[in-house]
């Protein structure tokens with residue numbers, strides 16, 4: 001599937017990995033609907049010009065994501081190749097959370113906080129996949145019978161979770177776990193499903209951790225010894241879109257880091 005003249009939905013597009021992906025896809029001639037809870041998504045879409053639209057929305061809401069999918073179909077009109085409406089989704093919206101099962105004072109973790117992380121990162125991913133896939137299944141098939149591609153964002157925490165990451169790791173392990181069954185199911189519609197598991201990337205999400213901790217994380221990356229740049233994520237998303245043999249797999253993008 002080519003990027004040029006096709007239309008993509010990017011969630012979490014106001015910031016970090018999603019914002020960089022939207023920028024790259026527009027630079028390559030694609031059209032993008034940027035969806036995010038944050039109102040910063042409107043300014044980012046404006047910066048990207050005519051090929052971009054913003055939809056404020058919550059990835060856990062059926063109505064919000066349906067509105068974003070509809071906006072992508074509307075944006076594609078007169079542009080999609082071979083009858084493609086919504087051609088692809090790069091789902092980046094997510095939250096990070098840290099909480100121990102039992103804290104220093106011996107109190108158990110807050111169950112609502114756990115559910116919130118699972119709801120946004122895991123249920124939100126399922127919500128975006130189901131609505132995007134239903135729209136893509138109606139596309140006219142392109143080369144190889146392809147109708148669409150879905151790229152989810154997991155994390156290396158799905159495999160190498162740290163202390164305090166039960167909720168975050170479980171939510172991302174769920175994203176990893178859905179990749180193959182979703183890819184198998186959607187193959188009959190010509191829709192591919194992939195996930196990217198980033199290591200440690202330089203985004204506003206990471207800026208919440210202290211400088212010293214960020215430096216220690218960068219030093220723990222075998223090569224290159226630095227945090228990942230959002231455009232490196234965007235370049236992998238672009239490669240997944242354009243390479244039809246990538247399907248049903250999770251790609252670690254992490255400079256070789258394996259968390260202790």
Ligand SMILES: NC(=O)c1ccc[n+]([C@@H]2O[C@H](COP(=O)([O-])OP(=O)(O)OC[C@H]3O[C@@H](n4cnc5c(N)ncnc54)[C@H](O)[C@@H]3O)[C@@H](O)[C@H]2O)c1
Pocket residue numbers: 011012013014015016017018035036037038057058059060092093094095096120124153154155156197198199200201202203204205206
């Ligand atoms: N930055 C990293 O090092 C890193 C590493 C591994 C995985 N990830 C994952 O990559 C994804 C993007 O992270 P980022 O670093 O760009 O973070 P970020 O905080 O810069 O961006 C995340 C965006 O998601 C949006 N968002 C949060 N909840 C939402 C909701 N319910 N509905 C719609 N939008 C919502 C936020 O408003 C924000 O704009 C996340 O899923 C994150 O877990 C990031």
